[in-house]
Amino acid sequence: MSITTDDSLIIRTWYEIATYALDARASDIHIEAGAQSTLIRIRVDGLLQIQSHYPIEFHDRLITRIKVLARLDIAEKRLPQDGRLGIGHNFSKPNIDCRVSILPTLHGEKAVVRILPSCIEELDLQDIGLLSEQLEIFHQALAQSNGLILVTGPTGSGKTRTLYSCLRELNQNHRNLCSIEDPIEIRLAGVNQVAYHPRAGLDFPTIIRALLRQDPDVIMIGEIRDAATAQLAIQAAQTGHLVLSTLHTRNACGAVPRLGHLGVDQQSLESCLLSVSSQRLVRKTCAQCLGFKIKNNVPCSFCKGSGYLGRIGVHEVLSKTHLFNSSTSYLSMRDAGLIHMQSGLINQAVLDAEVGTWH
Structure with a gap:
């Protein structure tokens, strides 16, 4: 299955979100759907802070990318799902374990990625x-x-x-x-x-x-x-x-x-x-x-x-x-x-x- 330009963009976007969170010593990444845009927030030292906004058109594809990495059902959008995935600064060898929670909300699914201690x-x-x-x-x-x-x-x-x-x-x-x-x-x-x-x-x-x-x-x-x-x-x-x-x-x-x-x-x-x-x-x-x-x-x-x-x-x-x-x-x-x-x-x-x- 070939990767399209759009797929590559979403893969790169998730990598940038994850590595930014790691560099900021974040414990959690929140990906939230709003009426007009997707909000990315990270929790650092117990407090949430805004990392970035993305066009709402990105949202479903970004959530799907996270579901794929966490081995969740990409077709299920009505029920909460939980899984795990890896992230890291090395794009091809993610070495930091994360817990994933997906929850349906008003404007789309919300993902919270908990970054676990690395060792x-x-x-x-x-x-x-x-x-x-x-x-x-x-x-x-x-x-x-x-x-x-x-x-x-x-x-x-x-x-x-x-x-x-x-x-x-x-x-x-x-x-x-x-x-x-x-x-x-x-x-x-x-x-x-x-x-x-x-x-x-x-x-x-x-x-x-x-x-x-x-x-x-x-x-x-x-x-x-x-x-x-x-x-x-x-x-x-x-x-x-x-x-x-x-x-x-x-x-x-x-x-x-x-x-x-x-x-x-x-x-x-x-x-x-x-x-x-x-x-x-x-x-x-x-x-x-x-x-x-x-x-x-x-x-x-x-x-x-x-x-x-x-x-x-x-x-x-x-x-x-x-x-x-x-x-x-x-x-x-x-x-x-x-x-x-x-x-x-x-x-x-x-x-x-x-x-x-x-x-």
Whole structure:
């Protein structure tokens, strides 16, 4: 099948969009159909910004190109679709994995391409913003052969990266590591990753029961969403397995009452809960311009004049002692953020915006 001039143009357009996003350190590419044009936006350091506009006549062909790369049904335009594709600066050898979501909207299908970390070496507990005493709590919990480690926070706060960093630290030949994920974001060598697929009968409880028959040492559960998953996670943690998971709570202290609402009794929690952390991702002050984003009327070439470059996690990490002994003091998320602020990594405005002024 020959490639027409129009086909070549669309292929080149997608390549330019993708490489621009990579150069900008984007985490997501949004391709949106409007009434008159196609809008391309990218998310950098948590904020969406406009990359470009294209004629609306390009839209369907651009979406089709993405569907082809992601091995999706190009004829299906009424239903959402999910897939994966690769991008890279080398046109013929894309080496960066991406997750693709297609959604029908008023003026046409919208595509969101999530750019995943390019290598497992980027996943290290030392590099996610933990302070030394918080890192020590993590290390002590991960050194146990059984128990439950929880990471809490809102969507987009970096919980999955923290869990992956824990798995990387635990990933040794003498351990059988398994994970249940929705979806699998990064392929981890040495970890038996299972995708959540309820239409095929693979929900969290079903997969956990199956994994418990697979002689696991470590089980990562993407999220504890319901009572059945909570009970099985506790059961696994009490029967010789190290279990890692996430929970949606405002802060680390909220994990215990949240699990109580899901039917887990206090005695069980006290017997197996090793640590709970909560986190937010906060934009870092650009180290090159130190927030003075325009000098001599020229924007900083590193942060493009935004004043920020990258993000860092601000954490609240509680050990079992902190969780069940109310007289024990701990470093709150706000306190941790203030320490980062004193180090010049972040400023007051972003700390207040992401963490708030409570605590």
